[in-house]
Amino acid sequence: MSGVIAVLGFGEAGSLLTRDLLAAGASVRGFDPAVPAPAGVTEAGSDAEAAAGADLVLSVNSAKEAVAALAGSLDAMRQGTVWADLNTAAPAVKQRLAEIGRSRGIPVTDIAMMAPVPGKGLRVPMLASGEAAGEVAARLRGYGANVEVLDGPAGLAATRKLLRSVFYKGMAASIVEALEAARAAGYEDWLREHIAEELEKANAKTVDRIVTGTRQHAVRRGAEMAAAAEMLADFGVEPIMADASRALHERLAAEEE
Structure with missing residues (x-):
């Protein structure tokens, strides 16, 4: 599949998802202030720099950094970029992200990983809700992901x-x-x-x-x-x-x- 995916955060979940994306042929840019990018990733110097060159951004940093990561990347992203937040955050945080994205024309998808990522990687069961959930799910399924789309706003996946x-x-x-x-x-x-x-x-x-x-x-x-x-x-x-x-x-x- 064409296009660039940005991964923000190379902790346990982010690094394993990135590994499987690369193995499936994805072009991945990424940033983590504390962890070097895995081999095969085009390493950026900030969240914004990573997001600037991507059409899909996977935010896997942490719940406390989720809002700042999006807000700090808005000016760098082009129209058409989709932001997917995979952090385990409260529904209110996911709704806030959607509001921020909507104000700048950036659709935000809420993704909840429903099992530990180790041992499953990109095939971990995931729920997706919010704007562009179907689009994000289809994109990730093309790389082997296991994503169920919920009919509802950002925050619904997190609620479940x-x-x-x-x-x-x-x-x-x-x-x-x-x-x-x-x-x-x-x-x-x-x-x-x-x-x-x-x-x-x-x-x-x-x-x-x-x-x-x-x-x-x-x-x-x-x-x-x-x-x-x-x-x-x-x-x-x-x-x-x-x-x-x-x-x-x-x-x-x-x-x-």
Whole structure:
């Protein structure tokens, strides 16, 4: 495929995406203030310089740099350039990016990577929303990417990703905390096996059972998690997730009063 792709940011995700783009025959320009460009990339001296020579820009720097990267590149980009933000940022940030781009005729696409990039590279499942989402998806699919287009504005892809993050990252954090406490108590192997069994047998009915049971037994479970948090503290483990669970159960119980 013709045209130049600019990649801003050569961290873990950016470097792996760039590797696969190059392998698929893409012409890539790029910039990262801290990481040298991978071999085969035309290295630029700034975000703006990289974007100036591209018709598609992939911003993979960081959520805190996302707005500054776009704002600082606006004067350098030609009309017709499409900006795609792949950073894990709040929907409001993605919407702000779209507003900035719209004011200068630069369409902004919100892309959410829905799994770890290592091991998958450009084939990591991605969601795209916002202006030019279909165009960006088609372009990246030509290089082997796995992109699903959502019918909605920038911020929709980020919303779906972060909703999943509340579940998945919250579950992961609870598992890590529970195993840390089990290790302190001398029962790590037992708990690890128990967790694996529960995950293996989970299905759609599990979700309904969890939601219904949590609300129905909020008072008792709130007290139970208070006791669990106290136990973890006795083990020398900070009960971050256990105490958060206590607080949630207490809120649900209060809503039923």
